[in-house]
Amino acid sequence: MDLGRTRWSVGSVGVLGRLVRQDMVVDYPSRYLAEAHVQAMQFDEADNLCKKTLEIHRVHSPPASLEEAADRRLMALICEAKGDYEAALEHLVLASMAMIANGQENEVAAIDVSIGNIYSSLSRFDEAVFSYQKALTVFKSSKGDNHPSVASVFVRLADLYYKTGKLRESRSYCENALRIYAKPVPGTTSEEIASGMTEISAIYELFNEPEEALKLLQKAMKLLEDKPGQHSTVAGIEARMGVMYYMVGRYEVSRGSFESAVAKLRASGERKSAFFGVVLNQMGLACVQLFKIDEAAELFEEAREILEQECGPCHQDTLGVYSNLAATYDAMGRIEDAIEILEYVLKLREEKLGTANPDFDDEKKRLAELLKEAGRSRNKKAKSLENLIDPNSKRSNKKETPKKWSAFGFRS
Template sequence: MAGATPAGRGKEPVRQSNPGALAPSERQHAVFKAEQLALRLLSAGKLAEGGELLLKVLHGRRALCGPEHADTLATVHNLAALRHFEGRQEEASDLYELAVAGRSRTFGQSDPRTLASIGGLASVRRQQGRFAEAEEMYERALCGLEREVGSKHPETLTVLTNLASLHKMQSNFEAAEKLYSVALEGREEMLGSNHPDTLSTVFHLANLYASWGRLDKASSLYDRAMRGFESCLGESHPDTLSSMNNLANLRATQGEYEQAERLYERALSGFQSKFGADCLFTLTAINGYAGLRKQQGKLDVSEGLYRHVLQGRLKLLGAGHPRCEQTRQALVSVLLEQGKHDEARALESQETSGDCSRAPTCPCGRQSSAATDVP
């Protein structure tokens, strides 16, 4: 999640009661201004509002410029990035494939814009668990970008960071650490230590150390990322909430349950208000909170939360996805601890393909809470 929100700057769009009466050049300018506003909304974490406007911009660009104009393809790429960030991977895949194909024909396969879309598609494949495809695409994009724009260009560093995340997901921790460190050094040099992209790399490096068991390093980096995001983006921005959630995960691992609970509840409240109860990010948050409740011995609460997460993840990610499997195993463990052996065996036999319709409505507010890693 952190660092993934499409960003942009711009002034307020031109508002017309009858856009069809505008001259072509005026319509193009109105669409441009609308896109700038959409990207600004997305950068502020207003995903629903920004996404709706960006979709209208795409329709406008196709009508005004054609489907393979540079500006149209840029909008397709931005919308794909948003869908990926929202966890809507099938839509993101279709859009990125459209962007890659269109940019390859329009600009060539080695153009930085084409390579950026290939890198985006690689991130979708990573989230789909298609690691071999993702790695091949990342390597292709990285080699091309280093050749075309240099090793410290922002797009190159983005692909480098995402390749590191792939290695982290595969438990190749040393390889991931090396790539994250190179990306962090480059972003600090080019952007400064408090730029959102720099803080995004700090966040990902913290995730790595947490997975690796190097908790002291992870703690200081999560704290740096959370405070930095809160300062530059605001306390309710998704990147701030992601850092807060993952710091809560860490505190729970360290046995600091009261601090973990406070962080989880702040993060979950923010995610639910921005994304709703069934978004992938909110589900990831609930998953963490379910783990805390299990550690506290509140097994019935933990069971209900895990059921909700599993049902939601199956719907969004599909059976067989690693995150569905992780939640299923956690739910099985909670059932066994409660002596519900028949239910646990039945759930194990489903292999994440069964119905978890017993899941309750997503708990909100004070009663239950939790937050997210990168989707």
């Protein structure tokens, strides 16, 4: 097998964004449900419920109440998750005004951090820096220079300065945050330290320093691995470590990290989430590098099923798994299966996604090579994939060894 002709792109696995829930006075059933939907990443449902709660506030609550401010922060989180940054900013500004009216200085600073995050997402970097610096001043004054809240703002500034190309400043803020995490003040939780280290590791990954990123992820995992209720978080860290190990060519260790993450996600009831599907795909890529082709095919098949259900067939992650499956089937000698998948993908692009994407030409070329080998032309009426990947298929033979690798590019 010639692995040198394959293209690999790794990096889509990341720890799911941690939803930091501030202390809130919960009075309305809609808020309970909205928070539950946010935790389940069901943002449309959360949006509808949160709007109902805000309407209740408009009719029944006094102006600028703490309860309304809390719900506006939740609504801002939902809007941010849906990519509606301007709406998120509006809700945060209103929440901040309510907190100022109630003398909640530290809560105002926390909202300033969230406002900085929105400005950063909108590439309004000067305004983001101003918001972060405002929060930093308050946290240092009220909590002390070595408080984890200070470190968390340092991390935000490090990320922002990386985005703006100020790498020296970015690294300096990372180091300042790590100094705080190395000698935490009393009352600092392991979860706070682990979360900060995980975020800093992502910046070191951007610096192209995977070994440093790995060290931080290992420390974060040790802090959490014995903590109850942290299985999903640890699984996310292990998945990130799997990506890092893959990047430095330690494929066996990478596979082991993904395997551990998959086991934890299965045990914690997340076996049908989109994140789980992405982790399965990444584990399949590691298996390919180890020539464990049958295992890779099973992982890609399971990932395909999950991502089709959770994201739909046109989502980029789902399309990537289709491509990986086609390449794997080709390597196993299942040429007809590989052809059917590629015909299906090209049909999707032509009818729903457009052909401007560079992947279209790449996939069309791959399909032409397979069709030439099979001695036939393209079938434009591609079959559905519904029954293509059948574990009882007579074409699938677990004892087969890969007969070759085509020029397929495997995708994360």
